[in-house]
Amino acid sequence: MLLIDAEQVGQRVDNFLLRICKGVPKSHIYKAIRDGQVRVNKGRIQSDYRLVEGDTVRVPPFRMPAPNAPRAVPPCNFPVVFEDDALLVIDKPSGVAVHGGSGVSFGVIEQLRAARPDARLLELAHRLDRETSGLLMIAKKRSALVALHDMMREGKGRKRYLALVSGDWVNDRQHMRQPLLKWLTASGERRVRVDPTGKAAHTIISLQKRFGRYSLLEAELRTGRTHQIRVHLASAGFPIVGDDKYGPDEVRDKFTRLGFGRMFLHAYRLDIPHPLTGELLALSSPLPPECQRILSYLEKQS
Structure with missing residues (x-):
């Protein structure tokens, strides 16, 4: 269970999950939202729900890539x-x-x-x-x-x-x-x-x-x-x-x-x-x- 603070207020819940669940395919995250596996304040939400300070977000267990698997996104530091x-x-x-x-x-x-x-x-x-x-x-x-x-x-x-x-x-x-x-x-x-x-x-x-x-x-x-x-x-x-x-x-x-x-x-x-x-x-x-x-x-x- 994750508690939303001031830095996360206003984010769409789908974008929030995409950031904290690095490596999880987008399709898995959206399916979890549709199936009600993702809960905010114990209730079902839509993918466009915007987070409020004090919200509690339940993030279901996702199958993550193996530790030695190649990154889906190559990191890059731009000038x-x-x-x-x-x-x-x-x-x-x-x-x-x-x-x-x-x-x-x-x-x-x-x-x-x-x-x-x-x-x-x-x-x-x-x-x-x-x-x-x-x-x-x-x-x-x-x-x-x-x-x-x-x-x-x-x-x-x-x-x-x-x-x-x-x-x-x-x-x-x-x-x-x-x-x-x-x-x-x-x-x-x-x-x-x-x-x-x-x-x-x-x-x-x-x-x-x-x-x-x-x-x-x-x-x-x-x-x-x-x-x-x-x-x-x-x-x-x-x-x-x-x-x-x-x-x-x-x-x-x-x-x-x-x-x-x-x-x-x-x-x-x-x-x-x-x-x-x-x-x-x-x-x-x-x-x-x-x-x-x-x-x-x-x-x-x-």
């Missing part, structure tokens, strides 16, 4: 940009999902939890697309997670990205406010499009450098919609180089032949109050070497 007892900010590489799901068995958060088994809490404060590199915030306390979510919902702080796009961008600074709507392709893949019935979205674009047929832009998020920067830029006729969902195949193929096999979108700057102390954090991540190389190449060509 740390900032860390204290409440917040961790890492430099995420391109090509790594932030969490498992949708055909990905594990991501950054699962690998961090495997690498830090004694951590009481590690939760994503926001998300980056799999092919996007750069600054990613992870909360180490429930109070920090709630504060970060509140700040982002209220538009506090600044999250800025660097993007290389196809096209000769003209305006030094431009506000993009097209509403965005999620939809599914025939194959069930999630996509986003500009649509008047969608949710409000606001991106501020600032020109950094022009390379003739390509432009380096800074994109500042004022809202946090799925694929926001990618869709806003593509809808304006300036798709991000290497974007496999909203960019042309011929551009992606060209840059792949040049040795650049990713999307050029990098979360390079984060200015946000510390979620607990209020101290302003000014964090940055340099462009990855492969991005720097492609800019040098374009500079020579232009």
